[in-house]
Amino acid sequence: MDFERSEDQVALAEGVARLCAGRFPLESVRVAEGRPTVADGKGWAELGEAGVFALRVSDADGGLGLGLAEAAVVFEELGRALVPGPLVASSLAAGLVPGAADGSVMVGAVRRPAGPGPILIEDLGAVDVLIVVDDGAGELRLVERGAVTGAPLQRSLDPLTPMWRVEALPEGDLVGGEEDQTRWGRDGNVLTGALGVGLALATMEMTVAYARTREQFGRAIGSFQAVKHLCADMLVRAESARAAVEAAAVTVDQPGVGDPVRAAAGAALLGCEAAQANARSCIQVHGGMGFTWEVPAHLYLMRAQVLAGSLPSPADLAAVVADRY
Amino acid sequence: MDLRYSEAEEAFRSGLRAWLAGAVPSLPPKPPANDWPARRAYDTGWQGMLHQAGYAGIDWPVEGGGLGASPVEQLIYVEELERAHAPYVGVNFVGLLHAGPTIAVEGTAGQRARFLPPILRGEEVWCQGFSEPDAGSDLASLRCRAVRDGDDYVLSGSKIWTSHAEVADYCEILVRTGPEDSRHRGITWLMMPMDLPGIEIRPLRTMAGSTEFAELFLDGVRVPVGNRVGEENDGWRVTMVTLSFERGTAFVGELLQSMELLRSLRDVVVAVGGSGAPGLLGRIGHLGAELDAQWAVTRRNVSQAARTGVPGIGGSVFKLAFSELRQRLAQLGLEVCGRAGLVWDELAGGPWSAAEGGPGNGELVDTWVNGFSRTIAAGTSQIQRNIVAERILGLPKG
Structure with a gap:
């Protein structure tokens, strides 16, 4: 038993962090704020070239043949860098949808709603195809972007995740049965949790850096216990969620070490919660500046909301854990 | 990241599990909560069984008579004891988790030979004299005085939150040997026999009704200088070693x-x-x-x-x-x-x-x-x- 990251996993995380810093610096990503299309095919292809989506595709099929553990490590870095676009869907679609693995095809996803009401889809302007997840029927269906009629909403909560409204979802082609749909939900929980952990770590680091330098009453605000304790709680949340997410990923990779479905639901729950709570503390510690558009604290908060919105509700995730405990 | 246990780790687990399956059901009924002599007998009896079976001092260094098990084996050990609903460490807590490992690392050869085996066998019980009424979170402000007089330190002061004091044989105690304001630079770590004249034990009842804690009042207690672990005034560093085991x-x-x-x-x-x-x-x-x-x-x-x-x-x-x-x-x-x-x-x-x-x-x-x-x-x-x-x-x- 050795739950520390291997040297290869450490190197992988560093490589992705470097890629993100070079290709997706926040100031360049922010140029597209509020546009109906934010993620772009060129950036996507570069992520694909770096192997971000092909991590778990077997060597024989041109992938890297790695596990969900490595994917989680990579997704923490993507979350930390606030990389826009349907990262989880494109990663889960690798192997199911041709072109998804190398980033030449951007794959989005949406759950087929059980009842009436507006259908909202993230990044519809940028994606090439959509996976429609039908939890009721236990199916994954593929829909070409051209077959969907949709319009961008005027103002999306996350300025970097444009939401589109669609009136109806076409039937689509069956690309996965119940096993794939279950795997999609389980592994999607882990990867979404990993993005959340990345967000939570980013806001923690941003907050600590600010608390060290911002002075009031003649001293750094980080010397006040009221601020220190907020920061300490951010670390506890992020590190607890990180351990939960990575343990869930390993539990999927290594049969017999635990219940992967329960671990994945817990990972999603805690990963998103850490992202949301740490973003709130980030705004609070930044004071008035935290409420401005300029300081990116709000971008992490809104992305956390988007992640939570892509998952089953917290109550449903908790019910899965309770049921399988 | 690997959550699977190695063959050696699994073998350690199954050996322990098999032994526990026989040992735990053979234990006498648990004594009443506040009957401390009976609890001492129960807890030390269990420790004696662990020792006989070769499972005493699992996390202690080998030079102290322990098994020097890896942290992973320690985890398996705790996991299996919990799974088998084995007794908790109880009155042996300070001896096994604090004083023993500290003596194993910081004590002299003579101190190790004298004090460690009885802890492992469940024959001697230890308590802790760290906190004081005015030194809680701020432990380095402790004031219990120890004045050197010939081959003895003469102790005066008080200690609090001393668990199992009334059934303990020894106390790991922190005393002020430096000037009053020397804080962490003037503290010494001593082993105080609990049967010395001048020690008064006053039980302290918790909000749970338990009397596991006590206050100690020390008035001219003479502790031999040979019972000092580490150097005089170096007790803070020794304490950090102690706490790292916790x-x-x-x-x-x-x-x-x-x-x-x-x-x-x-x-x-x-x-x-x-x-x-x-x-x-x-x-x-x-x-x-x-x-x-x-x-x-x-x-x-x-x-x-x-x-x-x-x-x-x-x-x-x-x-x-x-x-x-x-x-x-x-x-x-x-x-x-x-x-x-x-x-x-x-x-x-x-x-x-x-x-x-x-x-x-x-x-x-x-x-x-x-x-x-x-x-x-x-x-x-x-x-x-x-x-x-x-x-x-x-x-x-x-």
């Missing part, structure tokens, strides 16, 4: 017990059903995810200790998170047993009752009340947050 796997048993308690509460809520069930199950699921996360934090911490020899930041993360988690778990438990949570007596009849296979209302009350100590003992949550913020996150001292 982290790591100390609360793992309680974590696993919490997971079992949560399962049992889930079963009760499902059996009872009703309009409140979904809400309670949501809280149970959330607590379950959090307990699972702390189990993951524990395994990460143990892995890090195995590689570097010291527990990593996970120790502070775990202490902070788990102590508060345990309180929320107990709060939920009390809600589940309703008005039966107003008494300590185990009642029969309800779905939560031990008689029906539930956790037992008395047990839940006990967990709830004692839970309040978890965010205070071994560093209050507030001090822990300061430590996390300053030592891990690098925020400036206030």
